[in-house]
Structure formats: structure tokens, C-alpha cells
Amino acid sequence: MQNDLHEANRLSWNAATAAHNSHKGDQGAFFCNGGSTLYPEEIELLGDLAGLxxxxxxxxxxxxxxxxxxxxxxxxxxDISDEAIAFATRLSSESGIAATFERADLFHWFEGAQARGAVFDRVFASYGTICWLSDLGLWARGVASLLKPGGRFAFIEFHPFAMVFDETWTPRYDYAPREPISEPGVGDYVAASGAGLAPNGYEQGVVDFRNPHPSFEFNWGIADVVQALIDAGLKVECLREYPYANGWVGFEGMRDSGGGRMLPPETMPSIPLMYAIAATKPEAMTQAPALKRPETIIRPYRAEDRDRLVAIWLSASRIGHPFLGEERLLAQLEMVRDTYLPMADNWVAEIDGSPVGFIGLIDRFIGGLFVVPEIHGAGIGRGLIEHAARRLGHLDVGVYADNASAVEFYRRRGFVETSRQETDDEGLPFAVIHMARAS
Ligand SMILES: C[S@@+](CC[C@H](N)C(=O)[O-])C[C@H]1O[C@@H](n2cnc3c(N)ncnc32)[C@H](O)[C@@H]1O
Known part of the structure; x- marks a missing residue:
């Protein structure tokens, strides 16, 4: 989990939440008059809630x-936002609708709640949630640990495929990137969505909001989410996709097809803009999943690691270097196994006795850094870099320019570009960016 990024997001959400609420009018009166902000999709997913x-x-x-x-x-x-929880607590008392609100980073709250034995019939999350969370495995385990056996997780979210596009519908971003995306700050999407997100009637409120606090997003893919829930022991009962987004005008030319269901412009083909999952905790699952990941240890390479490291190299290279093509990757595999591994100073990251990643060093040069793809983003690569830096100080690396998430990974670890060559070491037309980090 990346505490520092969550904390940055807290500040960003504090500022944005005040701007968002400035557009929503007298919300106490809205609720006193019987108002609801729910859409039919989430009510259906949750089922009857009486007494739960x-x-x-x-x-x-x-x-x-x-x-x-x-x-x-x-x-x-x-919720992590001080502003949001203060507002929610006030709204509860103004409207006379009882609810408990607690301010905390979700992951810290999960641990405390598990320790006190709290359990729920339903866990619910909706619209714009997991993109703020740095560890999806921990999220899913938290959900599973806090459900009663037989209880249901109801989840509805904007579709990660839509996040490939910028506001003008131009494909601009990788699907489910492995590195967090830094943004200038949480924006005033309520202003952009007008009545769609202000069911009490839109008010002008804060004009031209600029968030002074940057934010960091994690755009998880559908497979990341489903796999995390399965790994946490939940049974996925349904997975739905919707060609509209409830209330949210995130792109140019969106139109309301009725009831706040926002569609892309008529000229566009249909694409999924939201998805929903209902997952249950099996009755037989009485043991809560451990919230903490088993510790990662970093140790020197042993000869018996070779085949496992080569397999990690291949699976991670298929994700990071697909532009090389399978044939070239398989040829490189032989060089990795027979030349690079034997000549480098290799360090292995191990969880529960099994290698999950490694770094190969040639003097101060990072010849290779590879981690099992399923746990990219969990801090293993970061740990290997810091381990090498503690031993060697200054570090150099060469990264394929087309591997944008690796370039971003090193940039975030303090590496700066020193030079660029237009061909790789084999003279092939794949540009390589050289980066260095000072001691
Ligand atoms: C788009 S809003 C979710 C809106 C929600 N569906 C609602 O009912 O209004 C995302 C929320 O996630 C919260 N958040 C972001 N990171 C968090 C974290 N690490 N722990 C808890 N809450 C977090 C933000 O403060 C923000 O209120």
C-alpha cells in the first residue's frame, strides 16, 4: 500500500468535496423531503436492505x-476525507437519518474493524472508488474479512475501458496501467455533470475550481478486480456491463438517455461505461482472510532459482515488452538464462519461500528488474530498487521507450533521463532511454 499517495489524495479530496457540495444546494432539505441519490442499478444489486x-x-x-x-x-x-466525513455527519443530523460515519484510510480501517470483530451483511462501494486505492488484493481481502458468511458485496464502478479515452474520446491512456497516474488534483466533475450529479437541482457554487493538491489514481482493469475478489475467497455471482454512465458527464457530447443515464454521442459506437459485480462470501468461509500480505524478503540468488526467474522474466516481458514480439522474446530468454543471469549480481524477492521477482546488477547498472505480473504495483520492484541503492548508492538503467509504465516507474523512484538511443543493444529499432539515480 502506498500511504504517501493516499495521504496526498486525502488533501485533494478535501478541497474537491467542498467544491462539489457547493453545487448541490440544501441537501438537508432534499433528504427531509424524501430525496434519494441512488440509481436503480445499485438498489437491484444490493437487494432488500431492511434491518441489515x-x-x-x-x-x-x-x-x-x-x-x-x-x-x-x-x-x-x-472515507479518508475529513471534509467529506464532517459533511456526512452534519447531513445525517440535519436530515434526521441515522448513520455512522468514520474518517480513515480504508486499509487502516479494515485492520481496526477486523480486530474488533465487526461484520456486515452487505458491503457496498460505488462510482469512482477503487481508482484511489493502491492495493487491490488488500481491498478485496478487507471486503471478504468484513462480510458475514453468506453476506454480499455489491460494487458498481465506471468501466476501466472508458478510462483509455481523454475528454475528447481520443484513446490516450493504457488500459489498467501498472503505475499510478499523477493528476493535477481531483477536479470539479460535479460542475461538469450539472444536474446529473446534483439531484436536488444544480447551483453555480464554486466557479472555475482549481485543486491546489495533486492526486494519484490507480486504474484497475476488470480482470484485476475479479481476480482479487476470487483470490480473497468471494464467489462472484454476477458481472454486468452498461453502455451508459449514471450521472457522470466525463466526456464531450454525452447525452442523458433518461434518468441520468449518460450515453456517448450518437455518432459513436456503443462502449461499456460502467460495470457492476455482486459477490458473496461462502457460508463455509468462517475464517477471515489475513489482511496483511506475507512479508517479502530479499536474498542473494541461488542456482536453483534459475528456471523460476526465467519464467518470471518471460511473463513480465510479455506484459512490458509486447512490441518485441514472441519470437524475439523467446530468443532473448535463452540469453537471459545462459548469459545474463550467470554474469549479474542477482537478488531475489521471495514471498512464502517462493521467488516473485528479481533484480540483476552489473556494477551499478540495473541489467534487469522483473516481478510476477499478478503482483505488479505491490511494492516488490520498489523494494528491490531500494535494496540495490542501499548497497551501491548510484544506479543506472536502460529502459525501452515503448515500455511507458517502466519509464514512469523509474521516474517516480527518482531516476532522471540522461540520454536516449534509437536502437537497442542488438541494433534493433527499439529506442532505449538511459536513466540514472544519484546516491
Ligand atoms: C468518487 S468518491 C466516491 C463517491 C461515492 N460513491 C459517494 O457515495 O458519493 C471517492 C471517495 O473515495 C475516498 N477515498 C480515496 N482514497 C481513499 C482511501 N485510501 N480510503 C478511504 N477513502 C478514500 C475519497 O475521499 C472520496 O470521497
């Missing part, structure tokens, strides 16, 4: 939490 204990993850200012409480649930809402 419901945990609302990343509840922001509590509008959905109070709408759920009105359906009969005993709601606990958790």
Missing part, C-alpha cells in the same frame, strides 16, 4: 449512505 448491517466504502459526503439507511439498513460509512 451495511458497510459503505468510500462514502464521500454520505448522500448515498443516507439513501441506503432510508431503505432500512444500519449504515456505517468510511
Amino acid at each position: 448491517d451495511l458497510l459503505h466504502l468510500q462514502c464521500n459526503s454520505g448522500q448515498d449512505s443516507l439513501s441506503l439507511a432510508r431503505l432500512g439498513a444500519k449504515v456505517t460509512g468510511v
